[in-house]
Amino acid sequence: MKYYLAVDIGASSGRHILAHMEDGRIVLEEVYRFYNGMEDKDGHKIWNAEKLFDDILEGMKKCKEIGKIPVTMGIDTWGVDFCLLDKDDKRIGDLVAYRDDRTAGMDEEVYKIVSEDELYERTGIQKAIFNTIYQLMALKTKEPEKLKEARTLLMVPDYFHFLLTGVRKQEYTNASTTQLLDAKTGEWDHELIKKLGFPDELFGELSMPGTVVGPLKREIAEKVGFDLKVVLPATHDTGSAVMSVPCTEENTLYISSGTWSLMGCELPKANCSKEAKNANFTNEGGYEKRYRFLKNIMGLWMIQSVKKEFEAGFDYPGKNKDDDYSFANLCDRAKEETIDSIVAANDGRFLNPESMVKEIQNACREGGMQVPVTPWEISRVIYRSLAKCYKETTEEIENITGKKFDSVNIVGGGSNAVYLNELTAAETGRAVNAGPGEATAIGNIGAQMLSNGVFTNLSEFRECVYQSFGVIRY
Numbered sequence: 001m002k003y004y005l006a007v008d009i010g011a012s013s014g015r016h017i018l019a020h021m022e023d024g025r026i027v028l029e030e031v032y033r034f035y036n037g038m039e040d041k042d043g044h045k046i047w048n049a050e051k052l053f054d055d056i057l058e059g060m061k062k063c064k065e066i067g068k069i070p071v072t073m074g075i076d077t078w079g080v081d082f083c084l085l086d087k088d089d090k091r092i093g094d095l096v097a098y099r100d101d102r103t104a105g106m107d108e109e110v111y112k113i114v115s116e117d118e119l120y121e122r123t124g125i126q127k128a129i130f131n132t133i134y135q136l137m138a139l140k141t142k143e144p145e146k147l148k149e150a151r152t153l154l155m156v157p158d159y160f161h162f163l164l165t166g167v168r169k170q171e172y173t174n175a176s177t178t179q180l181l182d183a184k185t186g187e188w189d190h191e192l193i194k195k196l197g198f199p200d201e202l203f204g205e206l207s208m209p210g211t212v213v214g215p216l217k218r219e220i221a222e223k224v225g226f227d228l229k230v231v232l233p234a235t236h237d238t239g240s241a242v243m244s245v246p247c248t249e250e251n252t253l254y255i256s257s258g259t260w261s262l263m264g265c266e267l268p269k270a271n272c273s274k275e276a277k278n279a280n281f282t283n284e285g286g287y288e289k290r291y292r293f294l295k296n297i298m299g300l301w302m303i304q305s306v307k308k309e310f311e312a313g314f315d316y317p318g319k320n321k322d323d324d325y326s327f328a329n330l331c332d333r334a335k336e337e338t339i340d341s342i343v344a345a346n347d348g349r350f351l352n353p354e355s356m357v358k359e360i361q362n363a364c365r366e367g368g369m370q371v372p373v374t375p376w377e378i379s380r381v382i383y384r385s386l387a388k389c390y391k392e393t394t395e396e397i398e399n400i401t402g403k404k405f406d407s408v409n410i411v412g413g414g415s416n417a418v419y420l421n422e423l424t425a426a427e428t429g430r431a432v433n434a435g436p437g438e439a440t441a442i443g444n445i446g447a448q449m450l451s452n453g454v455f456t457n458l459s460e461f462r463e464c465v466y467q468s469f470g471v472i473r474y
Contacts, residue, residue: 001020002020003018003019003020003069003070004018004071004072004073004445004448004449004452005018005019005060005063005070005072005073005228006073006074006076006233006440006441006444006445006448007059007073007074007075007076007160007444008075008076008237008240008441009036009075009076009077010036010077010237010258011036011038011078011259012035012036012037013033013034013035013036014033014034014035014036014052014055014059015032015033015034015059015441016030016031016059016062016063017029017030017438017441017445018030018031018068018070019445019449021454025467026445026465027468028438028442029068031059031062031066032055032059034055034058034059036052038097041094042094044094044096044097044102045096045097045099045100045101046095046096046097047081047094047095047096047097047156048095049083049095049159052160053160057220057223060073061223061225064225069226070228071228071229071452072228072229072231072448073228073229073230074161074230074231074232074447074448075160075161075233075235075444076233076234076235076236076237076239076240076440076443076444077156077157077160077235077237078098078156078236078237079155079174079177079236079238079284080098080128080131080132080135080177080178081097081098081132081156082132082153082154082155082156082178083095083153083154083156084146084147084150084152084154085150085151085152085153085154086149086151087149087151089162092146093146095159096135098130098135099130099352102135102138102142103129103134103137106129106134106141107129109141110133110134110137110196113195113196113197114192117277119179119192120272120276122183122189123179123181123182123183123189123192123272123283124270124272124276124282124291125177125183125282125283125284126280126281126296128296131177131178131179132178132179132180133178133179133180133196136196136198137196140196147198147199150199150202151202152168152202152204153170153202154168155170155171155175155177155235156174157171157174157235158174158235161232161235164213164216164217165213165214165216165217165220165230166214166217168204169207169211169213169232170203170204170206170207171206171207171209171211171234171235172206172209172289173209173235173285173287174235174236174239175188175285176236176283176284177236180192180198180203181285183283184269186206186285187206188203188206190203207232208288208289209232209233209234209235209287210232210447210448210451211232211451212229212231212232212451213229213231214229215227215228231448231451231452232447233443233444233445233446233447234286234287234443234447236285238256238262238284238292238294239284239285239286239287239292239443240439240440240441240443240444240446241256241411241412241439241440241443242256242266242286242287242292242411243287243446243461244411244436244439244440244442244443244465245411245462245465246409246411246436246462246465246466246469247407247433247462247466248459248463249407250266251404251405251406251407252265252405252406252407252408252409252433253265253394253397253405253407253408253409253430254408254409254410254411255411255412255414255424256411256412256439256440257299257300257410257411257412257413257414257415257417258300258412258413259299259300259301259304260296260298260299261296261300261386261389261390262292262295262297262299263295263390263393263397264281264292264293264294264295264397265294265397265401265403265405266286266290266291266292266293267290267291267293268290269291270283270291270293271293271400271401273400275399275400276293276400279295279400280295280296281293281294281295281397281400288458295393297345297389297390297393298350298351298386299386299414300413300414300417302345302356302360302382302386303330303379305353305356306356306357306360306375306379306382307325307330309355309356310323310357310375311325314355316374316375317373317374323375325375330375330376331383331417331420332418333375334376334377334380334419335380335419335422337374337376337377337379337380339370340370341367341369341370341371341381342369342384342385342388343360343363343364343367343381345382345386345388349363357378360372360378360381361373361378383417383419383420383423384423386420387423387424387427387428390408390424390427390428391427391428394408394430405430406431407430407431408424408425408428408431408432409433410424410434410435411435411437411439412439413437415435415437415439416434416437421434425474431473431474432473433471433472434471434474435469435471436465436468436469436470436471437469442469446465
């Protein structure tokens, strides 16, 4: 039996998931889970690269322990973050995290050279102050010696693939989050890179999902107890998640529902229109150079934040020591409430408030609405606000693309939120298909299986995803 290993690393945790084919279906097995989180070091927020790589190896050792040795593996993570290597392939400095404030004011530095409108026309990427382009401008402005010393730029998963194999590859889907790719060609925009004063040699040939990186380095193979081939998935986690959307029709929207809700559609060409820019849509790279035309919506970050606050002891009327703050219970209890208040879920005030509970209450108070006080009322406000965002985004996508969509496919952890799925169906007036929940890992594995000839094309893989995992229709 052939096993395939997906290492899926998010901002708060990572997992090793093995997959194999059984009776024509994909079967998953989680074999290892580990913590991840930003750390403070020397005035910056960083990722602990050494710990993360140790955990990658520990999960691989676990495969050996249980006697299920994968033939291939691939790593996916979030986008935008990167590291630089010097002439000896040594990392320069720490792996700085996207929430670090080094990018403050760097948008204005970029716009002195290229206007915001021109930047969107060229790259099709939505402005976010943590994008790679602004991180690089921070280096150029504040630590130019690091850029001068650098010979290679690798996004986070590319760096871990390099540590495993000794081979440097720059994968396309994650590279598209840098805001430095030409949206028309899907290649690095070298003219833009030179204009901005970034070293052009850092940006080499791009590799597509499914590309074989190489075997493990000898010392790594000896550590984990076996060898395999490292194969590039769509290394941007959303790119992998969208690969696993179990629909082969063109008239479906998707929501990759996790900490962020990423809502959009697949397009054969990037849409870099003024309408798309003004509505804050982005054109990220996907499998086979399909474009993920999507919008970032706040997502489950709000519910995750209030859950933490209530678990930490936030007080409210009628509080009971046995109250259950699990996501499932918050969702179920929210459905029983009657409060009609709604907030603008995508407002920047909810990005990182000192207290999410108080921020939601203040927004309701300022809007002259009923103020939620219990966890269940607050959860209802959040879920209804998200569903309204989904409705508005559906209308925007149809207006901008001129296409009509009759269904929404929700993948990722949020696909398990039954009440939110019901609200989304009601608000959008579209059929909602929910699942699979493990979308990112499945998409990661899909790229490996396609590379290995298990499936002949993306549609065949997506059909298998539909048959393999319990997709629920609302």
